[in-house]
Amino acid sequence: MPTFQTVRGMRDLLNEEAETLTYIISKAREIAVLYGYKEVITPVVEPFELLSAKSGEEIRQRMFIFKDLGDRNVALRPEFTASIARLATTSLKNEPKPLRLFSVGSVYRYDEPQRGRYREFWQSNFELLGSSRPEADAEIVLLTNSLMETLGLQGYAFKIGHIGVIRGILSQENVDEKTQNAILQRMDKKEYEEAFKLAPSDKCRSMLEGLLQLKSDDCFETVEKIKSYVAGYEKAKAAAENLGDVLKLIVESGCPVETVEPAFARGLEYYTGMIFEVYIPQLDIALGGGGRYDRLIEVFGGESTPAVGDAHGIDRIALAMQMQKTILATKRGKRVLVLSVNDSLKVEALKVAQMLRDAGIIVEFEVMGRKMAKALEDADKRKVDYAVIVGERELKEGAVMLRNLAKREQTIVPIKELVEKIKS
């Protein structure tokens, strides 16, 4: 019999890793509740067409695609937004706006695995549908800010941009959408020469090149520079103004914005407006990112619905927390091992165990048939707090032996007082 291991890029998460993951998920869920987001659970497998429609070349090439037994082309979701957009055009079509949706789960991308990158990884996802206003963009950024802060991450910062600037220039230069996407993809990969080659005119090319020079140390100054640079390009100018509005809202709400990137693009094709990513200094991979996608829902056959959303890489956040040695604020109750002195008292011991669990105490029951010495030794090694020993002598008095494993002290405690004694 061969031994099995996980498929490349997929991991088993044990002990602390699993604990950290669920801890971050629970914090994300708390944020969702606080901001009024309703949780939705969508399938891991979706039609390939849905997932690939507007995701962009980069992601399309990295999807897990297969035919199911009904000969349907399906894929494992590489992100959540497509599923949420599907919901918005179907089940949630007639819900009052704004619609605030939260999801969490695993997503799949066939990348080369490396630090902070896996083929199966976890995301928490927030989408705000129905508003085109800057405060909606701001809310998504601020909620990410809240999550970073709640988790105790130090020195994290946002990188922000606006896809409308480049798209504005390109459409006014009559570049078709397909070419726009290709240019944006190259720019995203920082293959600027390749990107510029696709520009149809010298003027267009020099406009794009010029954008790269506009970065300044002050975010608001960068926005002003962009504004004057794109004078004459109406849509691009409106985009720059919109970026300024969003920036003002988030910066004044205390959100640490590190840079405004005029030529910032992201791998996903569906973005139409503000886009952002969040980083910590110790890692140059994004912990989260998102942006505005005002046209996706109508592409899926829904009414024109402005929307903005973002995703957080839970595994990467876990990595960040580990690097910053962030302490998990988890509170754990007392752990107890219940065992009987001999087999004839098993029923009594089980009753005691159940009584303690009913009172909310974490109870393990001795199931290995071990001798007491071994059982106690084992329990102590695993950091169990108390052993409750059920024996004839004490039971006659309606009591059991309660042993504090760390202190190596024990007292006879009436069963009636056991819960209280353990909890104190």
Next chain:
RNA sequence: GCCGAGGUGAGGUAGCUUGGUAGCCUAGAGGCCUGUGGAGCCUUUUGCCAGGGUUCAAAUCCCUGCCUCGGCCCCA
């Protein structure tokens, strides 16, 4: 997709240069000890990533693949 470093029981490792009995520490199960543990002693469990080649002989040398870790690119 590309580049680099590696893969020895469950975990951590020695051995590899210079081919010749796979060793150590931790861990699991159990015993010494049938109502009281952290020590000690003893028994026991699991291994050279896979396949091929060279050789009398391969963990060791060669080739291919797989996997892990890391870097590039990009993302989360």
